[in-house]
Amino acid sequence: MLKVEGLTCAYGKVTAVRDLSMEVREGELVTLIGANGAGKTSTLKAISGVLAPAEGRIEFDGDDITGASARAVLQKGIAHCPEGRRIFPYMTVRENLELGCFLRSDRDGISEDMQHIFDRFPILQERSSQAAGTLSGGEQQMLAISRALMSRPRLILFDEPSLGLAPNLVERTFEIIEQIRADGVTVVMVEQNALAALELCDHSYVLESGEVTLSGSGSQLLKNKKVQKAYLGG
Amino acid sequence: MDQFLQHILNALILGGTYALLGIGLTLIFGIMRVVNFTHGELYTFGAYMMFMFVMPLQLNFFLALILAVLLGVVLGAMIEFILLKPLRGADIDTTMLIMIGAWITMQNMEQFAWSGIAKSIDNPFPVDPLVIGTISVSWNRIFMFAVASALIAGTYALIRWTKLGKAMRATFQDPETAALMGVRINSVYIATFALGSGLAAAAGALLGPIIVVYPTMGDLAALKAFAIVILGGLGSVAGATIGGFILAMMEELGAGYISSGYRDAMGFLLIIIILLFRPTGLFAQKERVG
Numbered sequence: 218m219l220k221v222e223g224l225t226c227a228y229g230k231v232t233a234v235r236d237l238s239m240e241v242r243e244g245e246l247v248t249l250i251g252a253n254g255a256g257k258t259s260t261l262k263a264i265s266g267v268l269a270p271a272e273g274r275i276e277f278d279g280d281d282i283t284g285a286s287a288r289a290v291l292q293k294g295i296a297h298c299p300e301g302r303r304i305f306p307y308m309t310v311r312e313n314l315e316l317g318c319f320l321r322s323d324r325d326g327i328s329e330d331m332q333h334i335f336d337r338f339p340i341l342q343e344r345s346s347q348a349a350g351t352l353s354g355g356e357q358q359m360l361a362i363s364r365a366l367m368s369r370p371r372l373i374l375f376d377e378p379s380l381g382l383a384p385n386l387v388e389r390t391f392e393i394i395e396q397i398r399a400d401g402v403t404v405v406m407v408e409q410n411a412l413a414a415l416e417l418c419d420h421s422y423v424l425e426s427g428e429v430t431l432s433g434s435g436s437q438l439l440k441n442k443k444v445q446k447a448y449l450g451g
Numbered sequence: 452m453d454q455f456l457q458h459i460l461n462a463l464i465l466g467g468t469y470a471l472l473g474i475g476l477t478l479i480f481g482i483m484r485v486v487n488f489t490h491g492e493l494y495t496f497g498a499y500m501m502f503m504f505v506m507p508l509q510l511n512f513f514l515a516l517i518l519a520v521l522l523g524v525v526l527g528a529m530i531e532f533i534l535l536k537p538l539r540g541a542d543i544d545t546t547m548l549i550m551i552g553a554w555i556t557m558q559n560m561e562q563f564a565w566s567g568i569a570k571s572i573d574n575p576f577p578v579d580p581l582v583i584g585t586i587s588v589s590w591n592r593i594f595m596f597a598v599a600s601a602l603i604a605g606t607y608a609l610i611r612w613t614k615l616g617k618a619m620r621a622t623f624q625d626p627e628t629a630a631l632m633g634v635r636i637n638s639v640y641i642a643t644f645a646l647g648s649g650l651a652a653a654a655g656a657l658l659g660p661i662i663v664v665y666p667t668m669g670d671l672a673a674l675k676a677f678a679i680v681i682l683g684g685l686g687s688v689a690g691a692t693i694g695g696f697i698l699a700m701m702e703e704l705g706a707g708y709i710s711s712g713y714r715d716a717m718g719f720l721l722i723i724i725i726l727l728f729r730p731t732g733l734f735a736q737k738e739r740v741g
Contacts, residue, residue: 267627287630296631303628305621316621319614320633368633 218243218403219264219295219372224273226259233259235427237273241372241420246394246404248414248435250448251424257407258300260424261374264405265297266290277372292320296370300377300407302361306350310341313349313360317367327367334363355386362393366402373397375406379413391417411448415439423448453585454707462703463696464592467599470695471654472672473679474606474688475647481686482623482643484543488550489530490651491673492557497523497652498659498668499561502570505660512575516598516656523652524645531644536637562666569663595657602653603692606646610688615642623686651676671715678722684732693734697721 219241226234234256241247249257262268264275266287275283277293287297296317304313314334318327335342338359344352349360358378365373375394379387391413398404408414415421415435423431423444431444438444472494479487497519504515534553538546576590610616621629622639630636654672662668679698683690698718705717725733 265631267630288633288635291631291633299628299631303625305624305628307624308617308620312617312620316617316629316632316634319618364632 218245218278219405220274220276221260221264222274222276224260224263224275225271226256226263226268227271232271233427234263234270237424237427237429239422239429239432241403241405243371243403244398244401245419246398246406246417248418248421249405249407249424250409250411250414250421253409254426255424256427257424258376259427261297261376261405261407264290265295265374267297288320291368291370294369294371295374296365296368296372297374298361298365298376298378300380302354302357304349304352304357304360304364307348309346310349310352310360311345313364314341314367317364318369320368326369330367330369334366338363354382355389358382358386358390359393362390362397366397370402372403372405375404375408377407377409379408379410387413411444412439415444457586458703458707459700460586460588462700464588464596465703466696466699467596467603468654468658468695469675469679469699470603470692471599471650471657472676473683473691473695474603475650475654476676477680477683477686477688477691478606478619478643479647480680482619483535483640485535485644486543486547486550487644487647488547488554488673489557490647490676491669491671492554492561493523493527493648493651493669494655494672494676495558495561495664495666495669496526497655498664499565499570499655500652501656501659502565502572502664505572506570512660516653519656520649520653523656524649526652527648528641528645530648531641535640535644539637558666558669565664565666567666569665571663572660574660591661595661598653598657602650606650607688609646615639619643675715675718678718682722682725682732684734687732687734690732690734694732697733 221237221239224234224237225232237256237260249260251257259268263270266285266289269284273283274281277295280293282290282293305316314331318330321327340356341360341363344356349357352360362378378390378394382390387410394404394406395417406414415438418435421432421435421438422429423438431438431441476487476490479485500519500522501515504510504518505512530553534549535546538549574591576594580587580589581593610619618629618634618639621632621634622636626636675698679691679694682697683694698721701717701721702714706714
């Protein structure tokens with residue numbers, strides 16, 4: 218479904234991602250793990266079109282989307298739930314969700330999806346006319362995920378969904394992401410919490426200094442000595 | 452007391468156009484982070500277009516007003532597209548210098564086109580003012596206030612309820628995430644600049660028939676617009692509206708009770724005082740739009 222070949226991204230002279238290749242099949246949950254600055258976020262940004270890659274090729278459903286605008290990528294069915302939630306703090310919860318479906322014009326479908334989200338997260342309905350910035354961290358994460366879902370994507374990119382959340386909320390967030398995958402949406406997730414990421418995923422890529430150093434199924438990597446040492450604290 | 456009421460009424464009417472000027476400037480700064488030095492020239496442009504349509508071309512006054520505002524919108528969009536779009540991501544000094552250059556160029560073009568002699572614009576309203584008890588107000592000013600209020604309300608509605616308005620607010624708060632939602636950032640910028648310019652042109656076109664029109668009229672107007680924006684808090688539309696009325700009130704009362712020679716100084720005096728005590732402006736806890 219998604220194919221990245223030889224991706225290189227740079228900020229000025231600093232190369233963030235070097236010759237990265239990865240593949241995601243329909244219905245899979247794929248994770249990228251690695252330390253800070255390993256190039257995980259840049260990879261997601263290059264896929265979703267907010268960062269223009271220096272080299273390489275990104276294909277979605279066989280179409281070349283390398284260097285396409287964020288709008289064009291979203292139109293193709295890829296939503297990006299960015300790091301740090303990035304909800305619009307001065308807009309209401311409802312307005313945030315409306316921005317999630319900015320490109321859609323099927324009113325009935327939109328209100329159906331909105332209702333679906335409110336059923337799933339009643340707190341968002343309760344606070345629907347409240348400024349999103351007044352929500353708690355966990356609620357903001359629910360909102361950010363819901364906002365990404367509002368575009369009815371076929372592939373969602375999650376960037377550090379557990380960042381800055383209390384342990385019980387981290388677990389809840391992963392449950393939600395599993396549920397999204399169970400609903401048939403393909404997921405690519407960047408995650409610092411390597412244990413959770415590996416347990417959850419079908420396939421994982423380990424990034425170091427912008428390069429893929431290891432890849433394999435979650436269970437394979439969990440058994441890998443190097444991974445255990447570097448990322449699993451043992 | 453009667454005199455006081457008269458001053459208050461005058462201030463309300465003047466405040467409407469000040470608010471228009473301030474809202475346009477604050478929107479552009481808030482969303483685009485561009486200090487728009489051409490704002491006063493858009494105001495002058497609106498006034499001259501009004502003059503051109505009403506006097507030499509003998510067009511209907513109301514039609515002339517609509518055309519003047521629309522041309523202001525078009526000119527604003529052109530400035531954005533030609534000057535600002537290529538400068539996206541450039542540092543603020545570069546953008547400021549370009550805008551100062553544009554300001555000087557536009558002012559000289561106005562002088563070239565219309566000469567430095569002040570022009571007056573005829574209006575179709577009855578000569579006798581509306582008199583209520585002891586206070587009186589000209590019909591032209593009533594019309595000006597009504598149109599300014601409608602434009603302010605319209606701008607609010609646009610920002611609050613339309614899709615473009617939501618895109619504008621989202622871009623203001625977080626351009627990168629707005630782009631992820633599918634918002635065309637460049638379109639938001641051009642729309643914002645065009646809207647702000649249209650509001651400035653409207654202020655000029657409304658005030659032109661009341662005062663006289665001359666090439667440097669925009670300088671003081673721009674200065675006041677900046678003052679209003681600072682007063683209300685950068686990026687705050689509500690702040691700019693209220694700031695416009697406060698400035699007008701200050702000028703009217705200062706001119707009425709202290710000295711009319713210091714009319715223009717009063718507002719700035721107020722701003723110095725407010726900034727001493729509330730450096731972020733009256734209404735901004737943080738910078739915001741909406």
